[in-house]
Amino acid sequence: MDLPILGDIKRSSEKLYVHNCLICLGNANPQGPDWCHTFAPANICLVHTGMFLSVNVQVDIYERLPVPFGLVRFGVAPDHPEVKNVINTFTQTAQHARCSFHGNVRVGKDVTVEELQEAYHAVVLSYGAEGNRTMGVPGEDLAGVYSAKDFVGWYNGLPRNSELRPDLSCETAVILGQGNVALDVARILLSPVDILKKTDITQHALDALAESSVRRVLIVGRRGPLQVACTIKELREMVNLPGTRPEMEASEFEGIAETLKSLARPRKRLTELLLKAAIETPGEEELERRNRAERAWGFRFLRKPLEVLPSTDLIRAAGIRLAVNRLEGDGEGVRAVATGEVEDVECGLVISSIGYKSLLIDPAVPFDARKAIIPNTMGRVQQTAGLYCSGWVKRGPTGVIATTMNDSFDTARTLLQDIGKGTLDVSTVKPGSQGVSTLLEKRGVKPVSFSDWEKIDSEETRRGEIKGKPREKMLDVGEMLQVARA
Amino acid sequence: MSVASASIQFFTRLLRYRTKCAVPFHAASRILISPYLPQVFGGNKVLLGTCAQPLRSEEKVTVYFINRDGRKITTSSAKGDSLLDLVVEQNLDIEGFGACEGTLACSTCHVILDQKVYNQLGPITDEENDMLDLAFGLTDTSRLGCQVCLSRDLEGITVRVPDRVNDMRRSDDAGPTL
Numbered sequence: 001m002d003l004p005i006l007g008d009i010k011r012s013s014e015k016l017y018v019h020n021c022l023i024c025l026g027n028a029n030p031q032g033p034d035w036c037h038t039f040a041p042a043n044i045c046l047v048h049t050g051m052f053l054s055v056n057v058q059v060d061i062y063e064r065l066p067v068p069f070g071l072v073r074f075g076v077a078p079d080h081p082e083v084k085n086v087i088n089t090f091t092q093t094a095q096h097a098r099c100s101f102h103g104n105v106r107v108g109k110d111v112t113v114e115e116l117q118e119a120y121h122a123v124v125l126s127y128g129a130e131g132n133r134t135m136g137v138p139g140e141d142l143a144g145v146y147s148a149k150d151f152v153g154w155y156n157g158l159p160r161n162s163e164l165r166p167d168l169s170c171e172t173a174v175i176l177g178q179g180n181v182a183l184d185v186a187r188i189l190l191s192p193v194d195i196l197k198k199t200d201i202t203q204h205a206l207d208a209l210a211e212s213s214v215r216r217v218l219i220v221g222r223r224g225p226l227q228v229a230c231t232i233k234e235l236r237e238m239v240n241l242p243g244t245r246p247e248m249e250a251s252e253f254e255g256i257a258e259t260l261k262s263l264a265r266p267r268k269r270l271t272e273l274l275l276k277a278a279i280e281t282p283g284e285e286e287l288e289r290r291n292r293a294e295r296a297w298g299f300r301f302l303r304k305p306l307e308v309l310p311s312t313d314l315i316r317a318a319g320i321r322l323a324v325n326r327l328e329g330d331g332e333g334v335r336a337v338a339t340g341e342v343e344d345v346e347c348g349l350v351i352s353s354i355g356y357k358s359l360l361i362d363p364a365v366p367f368d369a370r371k372a373i374i375p376n377t378m379g380r381v382q383q384t385a386g387l388y389c390s391g392w393v394k395r396g397p398t399g400v401i402a403t404t405m406n407d408s409f410d411t412a413r414t415l416l417q418d419i420g421k422g423t424l425d426v427s428t429v430k431p432g433s434q435g436v437s438t439l440l441e442k443r444g445v446k447p448v449s450f451s452d453w454e455k456i457d458s459e460e461t462r463r464g465e466i467k468g469k470p471r472e473k474m475l476d477v478g479e480m481l482q483v484a485r486a
Numbered sequence: 487m488s489v490a491s492a493s494i495q496f497f498t499r500l501l502r503y504r505t506k507c508a509v510p511f512h513a514a515s516r517i518l519i520s521p522y523l524p525q526v527f528g529g530n531k532v533l534l535g536t537c538a539q540p541l542r543s544e545e546k547v548t549v550y551f552i553n554r555d556g557r558k559i560t561t562s563s564a565k566g567d568s569l570l571d572l573v574v575e576q577n578l579d580i581e582g583f584g585a586c587e588g589t590l591a592c593s594t595c596h597v598i599l600d601q602k603v604y605n606q607l608g609p610i611t612d613e614e615n616d617m618l619d620l621a622f623g624l625t626d627t628s629r630l631g632c633q634v635c636l637s638r639d640l641e642g643i644t645v646r647v648p649d650r651v652n653d654m655r656r657s658d659d660a661g662p663t664l
Contacts, residue, residue, distance in 0.1 A: 082589030089585065233616045266619035400620065402592050405582055406650045 059099045060120070060433045062111070065159070066103045066448040066480040067456060068094070070128060072401070073473075074158045077184040078199035079191065081470060086401060094450045100433060103448035104481065108361035110445045111436055117386055119435035121426045122415055124388040125365065125374060125381070126408070129356035129397040135176065139308030140352075143167065144317035148181050148353030155188055155205035157473035162204070167316070168212035170348020174320050176305055177353030178221040179229040180400075185351055186217045187237060190244050190295045200470045214349065216247075217297045222304045222336045224327050225256050225274055226263075231400075232270045238297060239277045245290035248278035248298040274299070302326060302336065303343065308350055319346045356397035371396065379411035386424060388415055452484035459483050537567035537635035547636045552646045553580060569631035569645060570595045580647055588632035590614060593621035595631035598646040604629065606639055623648040 067073065069087055076083045094101050105111060107127070116123045132149040134140060144167055153161030173189055175182045188196070193210045221228060239246065257275060260268055278299070282290060302325040309319035324341035327334050358374075360367040366382055368375045373396055374389045381387040390411035391404045399407075418424035440447060456474065463472035474480050549572060551559040561576045570584045573595075586592040590613045599607075604627040610618075614633050618624060631645070 080591065082586055082591040085587040085589060085591070086585045088587065231616070232619055233613070236612065236616060265624065269615065269619060400592070402582070402585060402594050402620070402650075405585065405594075409581060 057098060058432060060436075061094070061099070061101045062105045062107050062116075062436075063101065063103045064106045066453065066477060066484055068101060068103065068450070068453055074153060074156045075181075076156075077152075077188065078155065078201035079187070079195065081199065083401065086405075101448075101450040101453065102433065102436075103453060103484075104477075105440065105445060105447050110443055111439055112364065113362040113387070114364050115439060116436065119431050119433075120386075121428075121430055122386050122388060122418075122424055124379075124390055124411060124415070125393055126390045126411075127358075127361060128392045129358040129372070131357040131359045131372075132352075133355040133357050135305050135352050135354065137305050137307050139310060139317065142308055142310055142317045143315055144170070144348055145308055145350045145352070148175070148177065148185055148351050149356060151185055151351050152181065155201050155209075157202045157475055159475055159477050162202075162475040166208065166349065168208055168214050168349065171213055172216045172218065172345070172347040173214050173349035173351065174218045174220055174345060174347045175351045175353055176220050177229075177355070178219055178299060179353060180231055180234045182219050182351075182353035183230045183234040183238060185353060186219055186297055187234075187241060189214050189217055190241060190297060192243050195242070198468055200464065200473060202473055202475065203467075204475075215295050217295075218300050218345065218347075219297065220300045220303045220305075220322065222302070222325060223334065224301050225253055225278075225299070226259065226267070226271060227334060228270070228274065228299065230270075232266070232273060235270060235273055235277075239273065241297075243293055244295040244297055245293040246277040246298055247296040249300070250279045252299075252301045253279050304336065304338070305352075306342065309344065317348060317350050319344050320350055356392070358393045358397065379414045380418070446481075446485075448481070448484045455486060456480050456483050537571075545638060547638065547641050549636070549640070550642070550644045551578060551580070552644060553578075554647055554649055563636055567635060569597060569634045569636070571632075572636065573631065582650070583647070584632065590617055590630070590632070593617045593619075593630065594650075596621040596624075596648060597629060597631045597634070598623075598625050598648055599627045599629060599634075600644060601627050603627075603640065603643050607634060621648075622650055 061068075063070075069090060072084055072087060072090075093099060107113060107116065113123065113125070132147040134147075139145070146164070146166060150161050150164055151166065152158075154164040154166065168189075173186075175185055188201075188205075188209070189212070191209075193206065196209060197206055238244075253275060256271060260271060263271060303322040304325055305320055306323050307321040308317050309321055310316070311318040322343045322345060324339050324343055325336040326339050328337050329335050357372045359372075360369075365387070366375050366384065367373075374393050375382045376389050376394055379388050379390055379394060381389055388411055390408045392399075394411070395407060415424070419426055437447075457471075460471040460473055464470050466472075474483070546562045548560065548562040549569070551561065551573075553559055559578055561572060561578065563572050563575070568588065570588050572578075573580055573583050582594050585594045588595075596618070607629065610629070610633075614630050617630060618628055621628065621630075625648075628648075634640075
């Protein structure tokens with residue numbers, strides 16, 4: 001691990017002692033992959049710090065919900081359990097003697113960032129992106145229109161989405177956006193229930209999907225096939241999805257095959273697979289499989305939402321009006337430009353998957369409302385000593401777990417460098433969690449510890465086992481707290 | 487190794503897999519088979535944890551890792567299946583290696599091999615290639631460590647752990663993002 005500052009410290013004759021250096025990592029929010037970057041700094045601080053410095057670093061983690069792990073629990077699709085293996089690493093970190101978890105604490109409400117800064121030498125904000133970008137079109141508030149964030153939260157058991165009750169009684173669903181989240185939603189809508197029922201998908205979602213009439217899912221993007229934002233693993237899963245067939249317009253792929261040889265490997269392989277699914281004549285076996293398939297999915301390109309069209313009673317979505325685009329420019333500079341043409345698609349379910357968005361949680365924290373991130377330089381929050389940020393709230397809401405994990409390691413390195421250089425003053429004694437506990441007690445807030453979470457974890461696992469699922473998630477914070485305190 | 491013998495070795499391993507009902511990874515991992523894996527055998531079909539012939543305890547294989555800081559780590563397998571198993575069992579200090587615990591759901595065990603060693607190994611499945619696509623600094627001799635099985639043929643190899651970067655997107659279009 002390259003940390004030049006630590007190299008200097010090692011060469012000097014004295015070891016660096018930093019007593020009672022307390023770092024607090026703030027508010028792992030359910031809508032960001034915060035847990036990985038909350039823990040990665042914890043991990044790096046605990047493990048690597050221990051190796052190079054004689055440092056007594058204590059890391060406290062504050063999380064709004066009683067349960068940890070953020071998007072790894074609430075964002076990763078139920079049929080991607082291997083992606084959640086990283087929870088084992090997080091659990092190891094959390095169980096470290098110098099790490100403590102404080103769930104059920106809302107930073108910005110139960111305790112302010114300023115109060116945390118008084119109690120700790122450093123505060124790292126890694127609360128992710130709990131909002132979403134809106135389409136900003138008429139009809140967005142009609143019944144049957146959801147953000148992907150809420151839809152995913154619904155099938156993944158996020159408490160605030162437990163009452164979503166999406167109406168799945170229509171035949172066609174339109175998803176705006178073509179990233180991995182859009183594909184997750186499409187896949188969950190079309191997967192055979194026999195497969196879903198063995199996952200940790202919530203029971204109410206399973207029941208709703210078992211009754212679903214949705215037979216066709218369109219995944220719509222503003223630009224063309226070469227700009228599609230999903231990754232190949234997720235596309236392959238759609239292509240191989242049992243009981244479904246791809247249905248796409250060959251005309252939307254004109255000229256694409258000719259570009260293949262100039263593409264970088266990841267884009268090339270992805271585009272090849274897309275072309276294969278969209279326009280290649282299938283072999284006999286595949287043709288038969290497609291003919292038997294009762295459900296269909298497809299990408300539609302060069303389409304931008306203009307309006308969600310209401311039903312005759314004006315209550316729910318009955319269709320979507322799309323502007324037809326064409327592409328201008330090339331390479332990285334490709335832009336979608338309206339042609340003036342318009343197309344209406346009949347549908348009863350509209351899910352917008354056009355991006356998450358970070359929100360301001362505490363007025364004392366600088367926030368760039370335009371980019372929706374905390375302004376920072378390499379994780380150091382601008383104009384605020386002792387305040388750091390990592391993950392989506394630092395760089396914007398894109399990237400897989402590994403991306404965000406690496407970003408967290410970078411923030412942790414920055415923080416350790418600041419300690420090493422003396423830029424971060426750790427010489428004063430700080431009260432840490434004891435100081436914060438006093439405030440929380442006065443305010444009637446009772447934190448949930450990691451071992452309290454383990455009780456919730458056991459109970460969810462126990463309930464899941466009865467049904468042949470890895471777990472049955474609790475949907476109600478009150479119930480979580482009850483089990484935690486038992 | 488000729489294409490024919492490589493194919494034979496590959497298909498022999500596939501057949502051995504068929505009869506196994508579970509594949510051990512390392513202590514912390516779980517065995518997870520995605521419901522979407524094609525059931526047909528042969529060619530580019532996925533198998534998770536492809537080490538069908540784990541080394542017996544007396545067959546130690548020495549492997550040299552070049553870590554991201556340029557430092558060389560010499561290690562030999564006590565009982566090892568894949569390079570990832572080796573890193574985990576020997577508790578090597580390689581940051582963020584093997585986040586998904588060998589289930590082809592990430593690219594954090596990305597390693598770079600010598601051309602000769604790379605050629606020795608069996609064909610790469612679509613699923614491994616799909617994950618390699620997300621790795622930073624991908625080369626023509628890159629593999630995922632969880633899919634590289636240790637054998638006596640790999641005695642004394644050097645494995646380079648490439649740098650990571652915090653953003654896989656680059657201006658020359660490294661591909662999709664989330």
